[in-house]
Every structure is written in structure tokens, then in C-alpha cells.
Amino acid sequence: xxxxxxxxxxxxxxxxxxxxxxxxxxxxxxxxxxxxxxxxxxxxxxxxxxxxxxxxxxxxxxxxxxxxxxxxxxxxxxxxxxxxxxxxxxxxxxxxxxxxxxxxxxxxxxxxxxxxxxxxxxxxxxxxxxxxxxxxxxxxxxxxxxxxxxxxxxxxxxxxxxxxxxxxxxxxxxxxxxxxxxxxxxxxxxxxxxxxx
Amino acid sequence: xxxxxxxxxxxxxxxxxxxxxxxxxxxxxxxxxxxxxxxxxxxxxxxxxxxxxxxxxxxxxxxxxxxxxxxxxxxxxxxxxxxxxxxxxxxxxxxxxxxxxxxxxxxxxxxxxxxxxxxxxxxxxxxxxxxxxxxxxxxxxxxxxxxxxxxxxxxxxxxxxxxxxxxxxxxxxxxxxxxxxxxxxxxxxxxxxxxxxxxxxxxxxxxxxxxxxxxxxxxxxxxxxxxxxxxxxxxxxxxxxxxxxxxxxxxxxxxxx
Numbered sequence: 001x002x003x004x005x006x007x008x009x010x011x012x013x014x015x016x017x018x019x020x021x022x023x024x025x026x027x028x029x030x031x032x033x034x035x036x037x038x039x040x041x042x043x044x045x046x047x048x049x050x051x052x053x054x055x056x057x058x059x060x061x062x063x064x065x066x067x068x069x070x071x072x073x074x075x076x077x078x079x080x081x082x083x084x085x086x087x088x089x090x091x092x093x094x095x096x097x098x099x100x101x102x103x104x105x106x107x108x109x110x111x112x113x114x115x116x117x118x119x120x121x122x123x124x125x126x127x128x129x130x131x132x133x134x135x136x137x138x139x140x141x142x143x144x145x146x147x148x149x150x151x152x153x154x155x156x157x158x159x160x161x162x163x164x165x166x167x168x169x170x171x172x173x174x175x176x177x178x179x180x181x182x183x184x185x186x187x188x189x190x191x192x193x194x195x196x197x
Numbered sequence: 198x199x200x201x202x203x204x205x206x207x208x209x210x211x212x213x214x215x216x217x218x219x220x221x222x223x224x225x226x227x228x229x230x231x232x233x234x235x236x237x238x239x240x241x242x243x244x245x246x247x248x249x250x251x252x253x254x255x256x257x258x259x260x261x262x263x264x265x266x267x268x269x270x271x272x273x274x275x276x277x278x279x280x281x282x283x284x285x286x287x288x289x290x291x292x293x294x295x296x297x298x299x300x301x302x303x304x305x306x307x308x309x310x311x312x313x314x315x316x317x318x319x320x321x322x323x324x325x326x327x328x329x330x331x332x333x334x335x336x337x338x339x340x341x342x343x344x345x346x347x348x349x350x351x352x353x354x355x356x357x358x359x360x361x362x363x364x365x366x367x368x369x370x371x372x373x374x375x376x377x378x379x380x381x382x383x384x385x386x387x388x389x390x391x392x393x394x395x396x397x398x399x400x401x402x403x404x405x406x407x408x409x410x411x412x413x414x415x416x417x418x419x420x421x422x423x424x425x426x427x428x429x430x431x432x433x434x435x436x437x438x439x440x441x442x443x444x445x446x447x448x449x450x451x452x453x454x
Contacts, residue, residue: 063259
């Protein structure tokens with residue numbers, strides 16, 4: 001039965017939760033790494049970091065990065081070749097984004113059909129895909145600045161790549177927080193993302 | 198390229214330093230406890246986490262995999278960026294696992310660099326002998342594992358030149374270093390032969406100062422700071438990975454940039 005078919009296919013649910021795991025490990029270990037030499041005038045509370053010390057945090061970070069990248073590649077390939085990327089996210093019109101944003105702020109954004117994303121969702125999910133790409137590329141420069149000269153110059157040098165990496169992380173965390181609030185407001189989306197229907 | 202555990206060095210001074218470090222820095226035990234608390238998270242990925250040791254060995258396993266990836270990514274002909282002298286970071290930061298005042302005092306006159314392992318000529322080198330070899334200098338960025346970086350000017354002998362002079366077996370895999378401050382580390386042969394890898398004797402045109410590693414520091418702009426040994430007393434060419442001081446605690450062995 002077509003109506004009983006999963007709204008979120010299995011590959012999407014798997015890559016979603018693998019990505020969540022990778023991001024959580026990377027963010028919390030990344031904060032510990034940041035604390036070893038803060039870029040700005042603050043540190044993250046060590047109680048909410050992962051790794052226990054710089055070396056431990058680095059081990060977590062450089063393990064979870066593979067999960068993020070491998071999972072991201074699988075997600076993108078499925079998304080592209082299943083046609084989901086095109087169907088779900090496009091067309092994306094500026095006017096609709098503003099309209100839906102306004103409706104959302106007034107608490108009047110409809111969620112009747114979870115098979116369609118509203119314009120704000122489309123924008124948010126596309127943004128987080130791009131942001132993840134920025135996180136990965138800037139991270140690659142922080143990790144191997146000598147081996148990736150073009151990417152290094154694109155990021156404005158080693159020191160600047162750290163700043164780009166930081167803000168890309170901050171944007172990812174901001175998305176995550178809004179994402180959690182939205183799931184709390186529309187709890188059945190959590191069900192959709194776990195059992196598919 | 199499997200990394201064996203560095204042999205435990207039962208040296209009183211070294212043990213003391215380790216103990217001091219354990220007291221002052223966040224401990225390994227804490228790391229393991231945190232790792233355990235994250236065990237539940239790791240279950241989501243399908244890994245079976247039975248105890249904290251398995252998490253630790255899994256992460257160390259990935260780190261060894263990362264060594265291999267970095268060895269594969271390393272391009273022997275790719276140069277690290279160099280900078281004009283006006284960009285040198287002043288003052289250049291001091292960094293070690295001890296305070297500046299505790300940096301070792303090495304007597305330059307009686308100093309001998311010991312050479313051993315897979316080399317044809319095992320004679321020990323005096324500083325004047327090293328100064329007679331062709332000297333080069335370069336202004337490069339030092340990148341610390343902590344995330345900060347600083348630009349400095351180091352001068353000395355191309356390490357590839359030195360390895361050639363001692364008749365090193367350049368098909369061997371590793372070069373190990375033992376330092377006067379009980380630090381030890383090791384590098385891969387490809388990095389050792391890189392044109393920017395220098396056995397430095399000077400910093401910013403002056404004899405290498407005590408706090409920057411007198412009498413000698415191996416400077417590699419393609420590796421993180423902790424891979425650049427200071428106060429080198431002995432080096433050896435080997436096919437057995439000698440590990441390193443920080444590497445023993447969990448820093449990545451390749452430590453490339």
C-alpha cells in the first residue's frame with residue numbers, strides 16, 4: 001500500500017541518526033579541543049565536553065570525523081539518485097520562505113502533510129547540508145593545512161580556518177537547537193524519523 | 198604502519214614528570230570515565246561497548262588508521278608555506294611539558310649527537326662538525342596540537358643531507374629521537390627526507406636558545422609541534438616504531454599538518 005510506505009525511507013533514518021551521533025561526538029570533543037587554545041575570550045565548561053583532556057578529545061574527534069564524512073557521502077548519494085533531493089527541496093522560492101517564516105512565527109504554519117517540507121524547512125535543511133560541508137572542509141584545513149594548499153588559501157590560512165570551523169560549528173549547534181524545539185512542538189516527527197511512518 | 202606501544206621507560210625523572218603531569222593536567226582516568234559515560238551513545242552506532250578499555254582501544258585503532266591515511270596523504274614534494282621575516286611571531290611562544298626555567302642546560306662544548314641503528318657511520322657528532330655541513334634557513338609556521346600557531350625562523354642542516362652523511366638506510370621506516378629533557382618521539386622516513394625538514398642549530402639568526410631546544414631541534418613544518426623534538430641527544434634509524442612521549446598518552450603518532 002502506497003499510503004503505508006515509509007515517509008522517511010530506511011536509508012534516511014539510518015543516516016539521520018548516524019549523523020546525529022557523529023555531530024554530538026564532534027561538537028562535544030571539539031569544545032574540549034577549543035579549550036586547549038581558545039580563539040575567543042571564553043572556554044566551554046569542561047563538564048559538558050567529551051574526551052577528558054586534549055588528547056582524549058582529539059581521539060574522539062578524529063574518529064567521529066570518519067562517521068560524519070562517510071555517512072554524509074552515503075546520504076548525499078541516496079538523496080541525489082533517489083530524486084529525493086530534487087523532489088523534497090526544490091523549488092525553493094524566497095517569497096515562500098518569508099511567507100512560511102511569518103506563519104511559523106505566528107504559530108500558524110501547517111504540518112498536515114509530512115511528505116512535504118515547508119519553505120523554511122527546505123531552507124534550513126539545505127543550509128545545514130552546506131554548513132556541514134563547510135565544517136568538513138575547514139576541519140580538513142585545520143587538520144592538514146600543509147597538504148591542502150588550495151583549500152587552505154580558500155579558508156584564509158590556517159588560523160582563519162579555525163575561525164571558519166568554529167562558526168560553522170556554532171551554526172550547526174544553532175540549527176540543532178531550533179531542530180530540537182521544532183521536534184518538541186511537533187512530536188510525531190520524532191516518530192516519523194524513527195519508524196518511518 | 199602499525200604502531201607498537203612505546204616501551205615503558207623506567208626512569209625516575211621521567212616517572213616523576215609523568216606523575217606531575219597526571220596531577221596538574223586532566224587525567225587519563227577521567228578520560229576513560231568520560232569515555233564510559235559515552236558508551237551508551239556509541240551503542241547507537243551499533244558498536245558493542247562492554248567496557249571502557251574497548252572504547253580506548255577502538256579510538257587508538259582509529260588513530261593508527263589515521264596514521265596510515267596521513268602517510269598516504271603526505272606528498273614528499275609539497276612544501277609548507279614560507280613567510281617574510283616581518284611576519285615572525287615575537288616573542289615566539291615557549292612550549293614544553295615543563296616550565297621555561299626547567300628547560301635543560303646542555304653544555305655545547307662537550308655535546309655529542311649520538312647516531313645509531315640502520316646507519317653506516319655511527320660516530321657521534323660535535324656541534325662544530327654539524328656547523329660545517331651546508332646550512333639553510335626558513336621562516337615557517339609552527340602549528341601546535343592545541344590549535345595555536347606561530348611563525349618562526351629556524352636554520353640548520355637539511356635532515357636529508359645529514360641522513361645521507363651518516364649513510365642512513367633510507368628504506369627504513371622510522372627515525373627515533375631521544376632528548377636531554379627525557380622527551381622522545383619518532384617520525385616516518387618520508388617526512389625525514391622532506392626538503393623542509395631541518396636539523397636546526399639556530400633560531401632567528403642566533404644560536405638556538407635553551408628554551409627553544411639548544412643545542413638542536415628537528416624542525417618539520419609538515420608536522421605538529423609535539424613531533425618536533427628539542428634538545429636532541431641521540432637519534433636512531435629503525436624499522437620498529439619507537440613511539441613517543443605524548444603519543445604514549447594518546448596523541449596521534451603521525452601528527453602531520
